[in-house]
Amino acid sequence: MQSAGNPPMEISPDASHVRRRDRSIRLAVATSLLSKAGTAGLQLLAIPIAVRVLGRAEFGIYTSVTLTLTTVSLFEVGVGPALAHGLAKASASADRDQARALASTAFFVMVAVALVVGLVASAVLSFMPVANLYGEAFAGQEGVLRPALWAGLGLFLLVFLLNLTERIREGYLEIATTNACGAAGNVLAALAVGIGVRFMPQVWFLVLAIHGSLALAKLVNTGLLWRKHPEVMPSWKWFRPGMARLLMGDGLAFSTCCLITGVVEYNVVGWMVGHDGGPAAVALYGVFISLTIMQAGFVLMISTPTWPAVAEALAREDVGWARRAAGRLYRFGGGFALASAAGLVALGPWVFPWWLGPEFAGIGHGVFACYAFYFLAHIWRHLNHTLMIGTGQVGRMARIQLLESAVVAVAAWLGLHFGGLNAMLLAMGGVLFLMTGRILPVMVARVLRRSEPVPASPPRPA
Known part of the structure; x- marks a missing residue:
């Protein structure tokens, strides 16, 4: 029994939460190694195959499409770490209503931004000549470029929205699941590239095979998230304008x-x-x-x-x-x-x-x-x-x-x-x-x- 003159014993934090944090970091590092190895393997496989099958000129078109999507992704503006911080606090206080409001508000914010980006990019693709976008050397390649660009734009907007899942996973310390889904997406992309080389050697299909497989992996990750944490499924009734401004x-x-x-x-x-x-x-x-x-x-x-x-x-x-x-x-x-x-x-x-x-x-x-x-x-x-x-x-x-x-x-x-x-x-x-x-x-x-x-x-x- 504690004596009256001694300070009270310090209550240590719940050991289960400490173990969970340590385990989440270890698993994230291990699955990140797996995902990065798969990404490197996919690049080593896809690039030489594409060059040989498409030829140098059409592979250059594929590269131009990929660089365009990469450049657009640099300007991707979505919800930031505030979502993960908010979910961490909601989890610590067992406040499921706060988690619902955060996830739903973030989802509809991302939908709105994706719509704006999609409309602007669609207008550019519809009305601007290819030669103005890429230079005179690409004149006459509209039939190859535009289908690939439209496919890439659709996938980009889908991935932009599904990236919200990764932010939510961060808040729940479940980054390892995201990495595992990414690794599976790399395997699927490698298979899709092989099918495309055999049956559909087109630039648009190569874009769909690689980027579409990764988008499918993000869809699976989202489905698994909603199954495990149904409170983060989006619902308009949980949208909060003030929270939207913060996010x-x-x-x-x-x-x-x-x-x-x-x-x-x-x-x-x-x-x-x-x-x-x-x-x-x-x-x-x-x-x-x-x-x-x-x-x-x-x-x-x-x-x-x-x-x-x-x-x-x-x-x-x-x-x-x-x-x-x-x-x-x-x-x-x-x-x-x-x-x-x-x-x-x-x-x-x-x-x-x-x-x-x-x-x-x-x-x-x-x-x-x-x-x-x-x-x-x-x-x-x-x-x-x-x-x-x-x-x-x-x-x-x-x-x-x-x-x-x-x-x-x-x-x-x-x-x-x-x-x-x-x-x-x-x-x-x-x-x-x-x-x-x-x-x-x-x-x-x-x-x-x-x-x-x-x-x-x-x-x-x-």
């Missing part, structure tokens, strides 16, 4: 934050490099960007399931777990980035010519060291982005990111103009470290401290 505002902030970094650091800076150094320089910068995206994918395997788990932990006031999760993410992501950067600096001058050919010979250790510095800053920013999302600070993060991206563009131009590619990479990395690299960790730590429950005061002795 849409959060989605705009989140989408802007994700979009602006890619547009500035990949597209704008890539244009600067090409304008200054020509095709050879932009080819090297393009390889560096591809390496950044590829290596960041390994960090995403753990960062993607971590932020909703942190949000769920904070909703249950389990701040200790959230802090430990943040520490694990920093250690894993930082350790991976350091190991990758060191390996690239040490082996890059020898690996690049072997991998890419003699045109990439003669690149010194200094170039790789400057790129490694930028890569470290890029991963550090991503880790802090993840924890800003997990702690519910998307709006603040977006405002800081907009400012940082503007400074990055200026710093890149100055570095390139006065010192070349090496100085540009150092300038970009330096801005990342000095702005989001310093500001965001402080903001994350502040929220984690503020979320700590206040311990009960011990009773005064009689």
Whole structure:
């Protein structure tokens, strides 16, 4: 029995919720590996088959269609992390009505946005000549391009709506199910490509085979979600206008934050490099960007399931777990980035010519060291982005990111103009470290401290 003069025993968080969070991250990482392996295998299978069967010209048309859909998807604006945060809080308080309102409101917001995007894109496809969209070299290819573009647009709008399932899965810490459905979609796409090569070697069917199979996998994921959580099935009576404004505002902030970094650091800076150094320089910068995206994918395997788990932990006031999760993410992501950067600096001058050919010979250790510095800053920013999302600070993060991206563009131009590619990479990395690299960790730590429950005061002795 506790004595009157001692403080009350601290009640630990429910161990089942701790185990559930840890298990969700482990399963998400394992299924992400499976899904990524399937995606890589699909690309390795589909590309050479398509080139051989369609021919180089029609494969170029397929590539143009795919790039068009990819470009449109960059401007996809849907609901953001606010939905996952809201569902985590509703789950923690067993508030099924709140979960119904969140899921239904998010669904109808996505339907409205999809309709607007669909109408605008349909008008462009209907009235703008193909040559104006893709150039004079594509004149006369309307019969091949338009069916593929219409099929791709329909699939894009369907996927845009079904992506809501993945946001809901994040709120329920069920990302592993999404990854498993994605892996199954890759297998189905590979089978569909084989059927298309044998019976229907057309560009539109290749678009349907690959993107349609992935859309079907998302449909299955949605059906499984509704079966397990019937409260998230959309119903108009649960639509809440005030909640719609919150979800849409959060989605705009989140989408802007994700979009602006890619547009500035990949597209704008890539244009600067090409304008200054020509095709050879932009080819090297393009390889560096591809390496950044590829290596960041390994960090995403753990960062993607971590932020909703942190949000769920904070909703249950389990701040200790959230802090430990943040520490694990920093250690894993930082350790991976350091190991990758060191390996690239040490082996890059020898690996690049072997991998890419003699045109990439003669690149010194200094170039790789400057790129490694930028890569470290890029991963550090991503880790802090993840924890800003997990702690519910998307709006603040977006405002800081907009400012940082503007400074990055200026710093890149100055570095390139006065010192070349090496100085540009150092300038970009330096801005990342000095702005989001310093500001965001402080903001994350502040929220984690503020979320700590206040311990009960011990009773005064009689």
